[in-house]
Amino acid sequence: MNNTRAQAEIVGRRAELLAELFLQDLGATFVSRPTADTGIDFIVAFPNGQGGTNLSAVEVKATEHPVGDFYALDSKWYKRLANSNVPSLLLVVDAKHNRLYHAWPSEEDVKPNSGIRTIRIRITPIDDEVKEQIRERLAGAPAGGHR
Amino acid sequence: MFSTAYGTGRTVKKRAMKDVIGKRGENIVELCLTEYSNYPAPLFDLTHLGDKWPVVDYYVELTTVPGKRPFFFLQAKATAATTPKKSLAISTKRDDIASLLEIPAPTYNLGIHEPSKRVFIRSVHDGVAVKAITRIPIGYELTANNLKILHDEVVRFWRQRRHKPTNSVFL
Numbered sequence: 001m002n003n004t005r006a007q008a009e010i011v012g013r014r015a016e017l018l019a020e021l022f023l024q025d026l027g028a029t030f031v032s033r034p035t036a037d038t039g040i041d042f043i044v045a046f047p048n049g050q051g052g053t054n055l056s057a058v059e060v061k062a063t064e065h066p067v068g069d070f071y072a073l074d075s076k077w078y079k080r081l082a083n084s085n086v087p088s089l090l091l092v093v094d095a096k097h098n099r100l101y102h103a104w105p106s107e108e109d110v111k112p113n114s115g116i117r118t119i120r121i122r123i124t125p126i127d128d129e130v131k132e133q134i135r136e137r138l139a140g141a142p143a144g145g146h147r
Numbered sequence: 148m149f150s151t152a153y154g155t156g157r158t159v160k161k162r163a164m165k166d167v168i169g170k171r172g173e174n175i176v177e178l179c180l181t182e183y184s185n186y187p188a189p190l191f192d193l194t195h196l197g198d199k200w201p202v203v204d205y206y207v208e209l210t211t212v213p214g215k216r217p218f219f220f221l222q223a224k225a226t227a228a229t230t231p232k233k234s235l236a237i238s239t240k241r242d243d244i245a246s247l248l249e250i251p252a253p254t255y256n257l258g259i260h261e262p263s264k265r266v267f268i269r270s271v272h273d274g275v276a277v278k279a280i281t282r283i284p285i286g287y288e289l290t291a292n293n294l295k296i297l298h299d300e301v302v303r304f305w306r307q308r309r310h311k312p313t314n315s316v317f318l
Contacts, residue, residue, distance in 0.1 A: 007188050007189070010192060013177070014177075014178060014181050014189075017174045017177055017178050020174060021171070021174055021175070021178070021264070096183060096184055098182075098184060
């Protein structure tokens with residue numbers, strides 16, 4: 001590429017767009033980007049079937065390569081997602097091959113005071129069946145807390 | 148809607164709000180133009196010019212030409228109509244085409260089929276009739292192959308022209 005916007009920036013942007021369209025296709029009421037750098041890429045809302053709306057946080061990580069069973073994440077990012085008061089979804093997006101993978105960060109995965117800098121978490125490729133599972137979890141998470 | 152700019156009698160055509168393709172359509176266009184599963188890197192980089200900019204919706208640069216940044220412009224229309232069979236129906240106006248023809252660079256209409264996230268393209272170049280374009284053939288879908296064809300077409304255009312002015316009063 002010549003001296004236009006760096007490829008990494010374009011790849012990161014593609015990952016965000018793929019994630020945003022994915023969440024819209026799941027049936028999100030809205031997909032919103034925080035205006036400040038909060039470490040969260042999207043706040044999403046899904047109708048919960050009881051007349052209310054459930055909110056979740058979504059973090060997007062971009063890559064250009066096929067992803068294996070595990071993904072290494074900075075432990076600070078992981079703790080931020082795992083210890084939030086809303087359910088958090090991690091989307092790993094292969095922006096070159098247009099494939100998505102996901103995980104649900106949990107405080108149970110983080111050992112207290114471990115001092116480790118990265119956490120390897122198991123991620124799952126998203127197919128049609130998994131897509132429905134994600135939708136159900138985003139729509140059905142208990143109001144005001146996370147599992 | 149028309150308004151006069153600069154007091155010179157030049158008219159500036161403003162975009163009706165109904166022409167705005169919406170955020171989802173914008174995202175689909177950006178993903179389509181930066182698709183690179185068949186290439187080492189995206190062929191294009193683009194920016195949305197905003198709803199207030201007349202006539203064109205996107206400025207697109209080619210990323211692959213060393214030392215140069217050939218570009219083109221896009222006008223985009225989104226539709227949620229039924230799945231296209233032989234062609235995608237779009238709603239441009241005669242004035243849209245006339246305005247695109249005034250721009251001294253490659254210009255294209257994009258038709259975005261939002262339900263399927265498919266994007267179709269049609270050129271507006273010298274010789275194109277000054278009338279509304281209402282259909283884009285299915286064969287003009289911006290597939291990976293057609294992205295390369297579009298890229299090469301734009302490269303050929305700019306190769307025939309001087310890259311920069313050769314002088315200026317403001318040197």
